[in-house]
Amino acid sequence: MRTTAMLVDHDVLIDAGTGVGDLTLAELSQIDHIFLTHSHLDHTASIPFLVDTVGAMRSKPVIVHALPETIEVLREHIFNWKVWPDFTVIPDPEHPFLAYAPIQQGETVSVKRRRFMALPANHTVPAIGYAVSGEAGATLVFTGDTTNNDALWPIVNRMRDLRFLIIETAFCNREEGLARASKHLCPQMLAEELVKLERDAEIFITHLKPGEIELTMQEIEEDAGEFRPRMLQNGQVFEL
Numbered sequence: 001m002r003t004t005a006m007l008v009d010h011d012v013l014i015d016a017g018t019g020v021g022d023l024t025l026a027e028l029s030q031i032d033h034i035f036l037t038h039s040h041l042d043h044t045a046s047i048p049f050l051v052d053t054v055g056a057m058r059s060k061p062v063i064v065h066a067l068p069e070t071i072e073v074l075r076e077h078i079f080n081w082k083v084w085p086d087f088t089v090i091p092d093p094e095h096p097f098l099a100y101a102p103i104q105q106g107e108t109v110s111v112k113r114r115r116f117m118a119l120p121a122n123h124t125v126p127a128i129g130y131a132v133s134g135e136a137g138a139t140l141v142f143t144g145d146t147t148n149n150d151a152l153w154p155i156v157n158r159m160r161d162l163r164f165l166i167i168e169t170a171f172c173n174r175e176e177g178l179a180r181a182s183k184h185l186c187p188q189m190l191a192e193e194l195v196k197l198e199r200d201a202e203i204f205i206t207h208l209k210p211g212e213i214e215l216t217m218q219e220i221e222e223d224a225g226e227f228r229p230r231m232l233q234n235g236q237v238f239e240l
């Protein structure tokens with residue numbers, strides 16, 4: 001089982017769940033930026049090990065871009081010297097292994113000609129999604145963890161170069177109550193969201209609950225089949 005992490009080229013991660021464990025040490029050492037959607041462990045679990053493992057191999061800090069609320073959680077609950085050392089002052093505050101860069105919803109950060117725009121998400125903790133635009137002029141939207149999210153679609157519908165939409169569906173329809181309580185989506189809710197999309201895009205489903213993957217994908221086919229959603233695969237590559 002692997003949790004959310006997307007590598008953009010060789011140097012940027014979006015979220016840092018356990019999927020980061022698929023990367024080699026050489027690959028890990030090249031990651032300069034991590035854009036986080038929110039503080040939940042399935043999206044942040046690999047940051048402590050990543051920073052500790054590659055810090056001494058690098059000449060500059062790994063920069064974690066996230067909402068101020070998310071950064072506060074990392075500071076208070078992970079890099080607090082009790083769970084893990086505060087790598088923003090290791091080996092010294094002038095040359096740390098880790099640095100934080102607050103980002104606000106609506107803001108765009110450019111990293112070597114790729115643009116990362118923070119999108120609204122509707123989750124149990126402060127959360128964002130990202131629109132990633134590459135040099136070739138295509139845009140990928142990654143919703144992050146979110147339940148019904150009316151704020152997202154007008155923004156996505158303005159993206160003339162939208163090519164890919166990666167959207168979560170964490171639960172099967174039987175667990176709709178849990179999906180609503182934990183602010184995720186189930187297939188019926190996904191279908192309600194996708195009718196708000198007014199652009200063509202290749203749609204990929206992520207965050208499927210282990211043990212319910214086949215059932216959930218089958219329900220997605222029944223409820224939202226006209227949008228041709230496919231399951232996001234481990235190691236899947238997108239060209240932007």
Ligand SMILES: [Zn+2]
Nearest residue numbers: 038040123145
């Ligand atoms: Zn979450």
Ligand SMILES: [Zn+2]
Nearest residue numbers: 040042043145
């Ligand atoms: Zn999650």
